[in-house]
Amino acid sequence: MDHTITSKKAIYQDQNIDIEKIREEMYQRQRVRKIRKTAVRLGANVIMVLIILLPLLYAVSVALMPSSELFTTQLNLIPKNPTLSNFKEALAKVPLVRFVLNSFLVAGVITFGQIISCSLAAFSFSFLDFKGKNILFMLVMATMMIPGEATIISNYLTVSRLGWLDTYKVLIIPYLTSAMGIFLFRQFYLTFPISLYESAKIDGCGNLRFILQILIPLTKSAIGAMAVYTFINAWNMYMWPLLVTGSDKMRTVQIGIGMLDSVDSQSITLMIAGVVMIILPSISIFIVGQKQLIKGMFSGAVKG
Numbered sequence: 001m002d003h004t005i006t007s008k009k010a011i012y013q014d015q016n017i018d019i020e021k022i023r024e025e026m027y028q029r030q031r032v033r034k035i036r037k038t039a040v041r042l043g044a045n046v047i048m049v050l051i052i053l054l055p056l057l058y059a060v061s062v063a064l065m066p067s068s069e070l071f072t073t074q075l076n077l078i079p080k081n082p083t084l085s086n087f088k089e090a091l092a093k094v095p096l097v098r099f100v101l102n103s104f105l106v107a108g109v110i111t112f113g114q115i116i117s118c119s120l121a122a123f124s125f126s127f128l129d130f131k132g133k134n135i136l137f138m139l140v141m142a143t144m145m146i147p148g149e150a151t152i153i154s155n156y157l158t159v160s161r162l163g164w165l166d167t168y169k170v171l172i173i174p175y176l177t178s179a180m181g182i183f184l185f186r187q188f189y190l191t192f193p194i195s196l197y198e199s200a201k202i203d204g205c206g207n208l209r210f211i212l213q214i215l216i217p218l219t220k221s222a223i224g225a226m227a228v229y230t231f232i233n234a235w236n237m238y239m240w241p242l243l244v245t246g247s248d249k250m251r252t253v254q255i256g257i258g259m260l261d262s263v264d265s266q267s268i269t270l271m272i273a274g275v276v277m278i279i280l281p282s283i284s285i286f287i288v289g290q291k292q293l294i295k296g297m298f299s300g301a302v303k304g
Helices: 002-063 085-093 096-127 133-145 148-162 168-175 179-189 194-202 207-218 220-235 239-244 253-259 266-299
Strands: none
Touching (some): 002 266, 085 096, 085 266, 096 133, 096 179, 096 207, 096 220, 096 253, 133 179, 148 168, 148 239, 168 239, 179 220, 207 220, 220 266, 239 253
């Protein structure tokens, strides 16, 4: 009897050992599959990143190339003799530092101005009740369908009569508000209940105080999205600064890059070096603020 019980215990122990081995093998297989899937996804992402960044990487490579390596029968993707002379010559040929400072000043003031003006206008369209509010908002939105090229001549004649040509005013004042910014802030404000504003009014809170102390802290994502979007657009302006500025003192960085172009072949490497220098600030701002940009663009998409 004792021998039978002992043999059964031994069989159960062997079975338990086998089950534990099977479980361990299954766990190892699942782990290997998970590692393989992660490696495949990571490899695919790396390949996509390289494809997307290939133009930028090639631009950096060309900027580091001597002009003799660029214009050859061979396909040179990587500079054999990298040099920084293109950057030095680009800075010496045109006052890029001055252009960069002008662009930072213009883009920064435009960004700050649009955040203020668009948030105030959006507050009026969202919380205030007055006659013709919907019609006025429709007119504001209708301006988005008018291309800038259709009004650039009339705008130029207007600022010319005012004597604003070749000044900071002509670069900044026409862009201190935008229909896109008003629409973005309004859609974000519509997610807040009107009772929030009514409660504040009952407590004696004025409109400006309500905006500064309640709305702005609650709309940081929309402000961040608006700031990134506006700054990049203002930084990349070309046609309007080209039309209204005539001196190196007032030109922006996009105009300065065009000044690096000339008939000789060496200007290609100089221009690419200038492009690499001026594209770094906009890329840096986009990388830093991309989460706020995405969150702000979609935060007002669903109400409630």
